Amino acid sequence: MKPYSDYISYDAEAFLADPSFRAWIAGPTPEMKAYWQGLLKCYPHLRHPFGQAQLLAQGMESTWISFSQTYVDELFRKTLTTLPAEQADSPVAGRSTRLRFRWAYAAAVLFPLVSGLLVYDYFFREKLIQTGNAEVRTLTLYDGSEIKLNANSQLRLPSRFKWRSTREVWFTGEGSFFVQKQLEDDTGKKRKFTVHTERAEVAVLGTRFTVYNRSQRTRILLEEGRIALTDPVAGKMFLMKPGQVASYKKGDGTYRMEKADAEQQRPLTAWRSHLLVFENAPMTELKQRFQEVYGIELVMEGEEFKEQYFTGELPLNDTQKALIILSEAFGLEAVPYQDRIYFLSNP
Known part of the structure; x- marks a missing residue:
């Protein structure tokens, strides 16, 4: 075990990378527990990063276990013993057994990698x-x-x-x-x-x-x-x-x-109830809010809009209904074209 002084500047990430810490997480013993308690007693400032590392390490033990050749051979032997003798001796059964073994071996190798990626994504990715x-x-x-x-x-x-x-x-x-x-x-x-x-x-x-x-x-x-x-x-x-x-x-x-x-x-909070609220809003504000919320550009050109103001409510989750309300308010027809809505005089 390392001397306690080696851990003085450790943060949570350093503890997670430390072989002794990982061994303790994977297989805790009373001796190891006493060792870490002694460390925290000597250096109280490490309690916070050590506690963080403990919390983050939960569920990561499997990603630290190496699968030795002895373990793989034993897994293969156990797989064979689960088959009836006649199936084990059969050439077809043999090929099937080897195929299943290869899948088991691949799973044993890939599981730690996949688990590690999932843990990284869960804890360390913004x-x-x-x-x-x-x-x-x-x-x-x-x-x-x-x-x-x-x-x-x-x-x-x-x-x-x-x-x-x-x-x-x-x-x-x-x-x-x-x-x-x-x-x-x-x-x-x-x-x-x-x-x-x-x-x-x-x-x-x-x-x-x-x-x-x-x-x-x-x-x-x-x-x-x-x-x-x-x-x-x-x-x-x-x-x-x-x-x-x-x-x-x-x-x-x-x-x-x-x-x-x-x-x-x-007007600042009504959107939480799926409403846009306007109180004597000029056309510039109305156009801006439509672009921000609906992603649609309103084209309001002409003298009839220069001095216009709008007071009312528009449904945030129903663009068509919002356009109908505006059309009726201004006595104009809303004509869509690409990402724009043109307001034209009714025939």
């Missing part, structure tokens, strides 16, 4: 989740926090392994976050949850908020709890209270804070 046109999707994260994504949004999650040391995600689009409170295992302090966007870092301990991050514009609505919003470009931090909306668009120096009542919040 994930990218994207929604399509008019799609609303709800995700539950590793810690039980929930994120609801609006159409054409993207969320990048770190691996489960990295998540154990830091809770953070990278986000573009529209999403509502319901963050679970969580304590650090070693300190008992509350763990921070951070959402990264192009122009904002939102840090929370446990709260509910909605983020709009599209078209060079960002809006953040705090519904419950408290959050610390950092503008990395301006180098400013804002402590937000429930009911506040932080708004930023390209060209602004930094965020603008405003209080929003329930009706003012609704």
